Amino acid sequence: MATADAIVIGAGIFGVSTAIHLQAEGYKVVLIEQGEIPNPLSASDDISKAVRVEYGSDELYFNMARVSIAGWKKWNAILGADVYHEVGYTMFSKNAVSSDIHSYEYASVQLLEKYGYDIERFNGSEISDRFPCIRKGTFAEAVYNPSGGYVESGKAIKLLVDHYKNEIKCLASSKVDKLVIDGGKVLGVKLASGETHYAGVTVVAAGAYSTDLLPELKDCFRVTGHPLFWLSPRNTEHYQSPQLSVYAADISNSGWYGFPHHPSSEVVKIGLHAQGTIHNPSDAERIVTEDEITLLARFLRSTFSQLSMEDLVHSKKCLYTDTYDGDYLLCMHPALKDCAIATGGSGHGMKMGPMIGETMKDVITGSETKYTERFKWRNPSTMRGHEEARFQIE
Numbered sequence: 001m002a003t004a005d006a007i008v009i010g011a012g013i014f015g016v017s018t019a020i021h022l023q024a025e026g027y028k029v030v031l032i033e034q035g036e037i038p039n040p041l042s043a044s045d046d047i048s049k050a051v052r053v054e055y056g057s058d059e060l061y062f063n064m065a066r067v068s069i070a071g072w073k074k075w076n077a078i079l080g081a082d083v084y085h086e087v088g089y090t091m092f093s094k095n096a097v098s099s100d101i102h103s104y105e106y107a108s109v110q111l112l113e114k115y116g117y118d119i120e121r122f123n124g125s126e127i128s129d130r131f132p133c134i135r136k137g138t139f140a141e142a143v144y145n146p147s148g149g150y151v152e153s154g155k156a157i158k159l160l161v162d163h164y165k166n167e168i169k170c171l172a173s174s175k176v177d178k179l180v181i182d183g184g185k186v187l188g189v190k191l192a193s194g195e196t197h198y199a200g201v202t203v204v205a206a207g208a209y210s211t212d213l214l215p216e217l218k219d220c221f222r223v224t225g226h227p228l229f230w231l232s233p234r235n236t237e238h239y240q241s242p243q244l245s246v247y248a249a250d251i252s253n254s255g256w257y258g259f260p261h262h263p264s265s266e267v268v269k270i271g272l273h274a275q276g277t278i279h280n281p282s283d284a285e286r287i288v289t290e291d292e293i294t295l296l297a298r299f300l301r302s303t304f305s306q307l308s309m310e311d312l313v314h315s316k317k318c319l320y321t322d323t324y325d326g327d328y329l330l331c332m333h334p335a336l337k338d339c340a341i342a343t344g345g346s347g348h349g350m351k352m353g354p355m356i357g358e359t360m361k362d363v364i365t366g367s368e369t370k371y372t373e374r375f376k377w378r379n380p381s382t383m384r385g386h387e388e389a390r391f392q393i394e
Contacts, residue, residue, distance in 0.1 A: 004030045004169070006364070007189055007199040009176050009213065011037050012044035013153070013350050014342040015205035016160050017357025019168050025361055029168045030197055031161070032189065034175040034209070038157040041284060043207060043319055045154040046228075047265045049350035050246050050257060052089040052148045053117075054108035056388030060374055061348075062111050064355050071354025072151060079163055083156035087260055088245035089148030090131070092139040094253065096123075104252040104388040109143055120144040128305075133238040135305045139250070150246050150259055153350050176206075179213055179339070186339040201364055205342040208281035208321050214341070219380035220329060221344055224276030225317035227288040229296055230267040232313050235306050239268050248389065249303060255391030256299050267313060270296065273347060274391040279319055286317035320347045324383035326390070328352075330359045330375040340364055341377075346387065 004027075008019045011033035019031045038045035051069060055061035072084035091097075097105045112119050122130050122142045131142070161170055175192040179202060188198035204210050208223040233239050239261040249256040255274035262269065272292065279286070297309050323329060323344040333339040342360050349356065359371040386392065 003188070003197055004028045004199040006030070006201050006203060007032065007197055008203045008205055009189065010204070010206035010209070011039065011157065011161060011170070011172070012042045012205065012207050013157065013353040014207065014345070014356055014360075015203070016157055017353050018203055018205055018342055018360040019357075020160065020164060021357035021361040022364065023164065023167050025365065030199065031168050031170045032174050032176055032191075032197075033170070033172050034206075035173060037161050037170070037172050038154040041281070043321075043345060044157050044350060046318070047152060047154065047262055047267075048150040048259050048269055049153040050089070050148075050150055050259070051084065051351040052145075052246070052248075054089060054091060054104075054112070054145065054148075054248075054389070056104040057107035057111075058388065059111060060370060062115075064352055064371065066115075067358075068352045068355045069147065071358075075156070075160065075354065079159045081155075081159060083152045083159060085149045085152070085241075086147065087149040087241040088144055088146045090142055090144045090245045090247040091251075092127070092134070092142045092247060092249050094138075094250045095140050097121075097141050097143060101253060102250075105143065107388065112143075112145060117145055117147060131244055133233075133244055133304055133306065135303055138303050144245065148246060151350055151353070156353075176213060179204075179336075181336065184335065185337040186333075201338050201340060203340040203342055203360065203364070205360075207343060207345065208319050210321070210341070210343045214333070217329075217341070217343070220378075220383065221321050221323045221346075223279050223281050224320045224322045225279035225286060226274065226276040226320060226347070227272050227292040227296070228316055228318050229270045229288075229312060230265075230314040231270065231307060231311040232267050233261070233307050233311055236261050236266070238306065249299070251389050252391060254299070256303075268307070270299075271318070272296075272391075273389065276320060276322070277317075279317060281319055286319070288315045288317060320345060321349075322346050324380065325378070325385040326387045327385075328356070328375045329377070330356065330363055330372070331377040332363060334377045344375075347390070348387070
């Protein structure tokens with residue numbers, strides 16, 4: 001007999017959002033996390049994650065992000081705290097957006113205009129006038145969209161779990177040893193402590209650790225590490241919103257993106273959104289390489305008027321659960337009954353947080369949508385593709 005309607009394994013954004021949406025549907029939910037919440041080794045534990053609708057020509061992701069932004073604003077209201085900050089999103093490009101090397105920016109602008117977004121465009125000296133921290137002559141054009149910004153991701157996870165603690169049973173520091181399977185059906189989970197929990201459906205939302213429970217997922221994604229850097233600028237005024245938004249610095253040709261000055265952590269964060277390096281999630285040493293530090297130094301010199309390596313205070317690798325086609329896996333398991341899969345963030349999990357849980361609710365209740373169709377189980381041998389904003393290092 002089931003002790004819950006649903007067990008959700010993993011209290012990152014995939015698991016937390018799924019638990020919230022199932023609970024709203026009337027499910028009795030148990031949320032299990034192997035570490036503390038937020039888990040410092042999870043991708044969700046950070047001071048900021050970018051939120052943007054700009055996905056090049058991919059209109060489905062564009063619309064998914066639009067709905068997710070509304071969802072983040074709703075969560076702000078529910079929590080009584082601003083975990084989502086709408087500081088805007090800027091695409092900087094080395095050449096005119098209409099040039100051949102800026103297909104990501106050009107296609108994004110086309111969709112923004114199609115849906116009536118009130119964007120602002122800058123070129124030449126206008127860029128450094130509007131964004132005074134940017135070195136003059138670095139970029140030829142900039143497109144600013146006031147809709148977008150960042151989520152204080154670690155804070156959001158903690159506040160959401162705390163808010164729903166009376167509706168969702170949460171077991172922190174409780175490692176799942178294995179799924180309880182009988183006759184091709186998942187009945188629940190056995191914890192490392194020996195305790196067993198049963199449920200009508202079990203959701204594996206353990207991110208990079210999902211393969212510990214479902215080894216077959218190794219054919220669907222790889223775990224990659226991507227460098228993040230935190231710097232403390234000497235002149236913070238020019239790095240604060242509205243003088244700077246979340247931005248993509250010619251991202252499809254460089255990989256660089258970043259954030260304005262964080263009001264409580266008092267740093268600016270910069271990341272490299274590229275192919276990354278293969279990483280073992282069990283390895284807690286997530287140290288950036290000397291080559292990546294050299295790339296950062298070069299980026300700082302060419303891009304910012306008052307930011308240097310002397311301002312660097314911290315760095316680490318962020319782990320992506322990278323599917324081979326860049327799309328999420330939000331689906332029922334193809335062979336195990338009553339087992340659902342919610343993983344494959346591929347570097348854009350947090351921004352879609354509200355819609356990930358909504359889609360998993362639809363998956364589990366059997367509702368078909370354009371999102372359940374896009375993110376259904378695929379044959380691993382056919383998983384090919386990548387996000388247009390992702391820099392592909394040759």
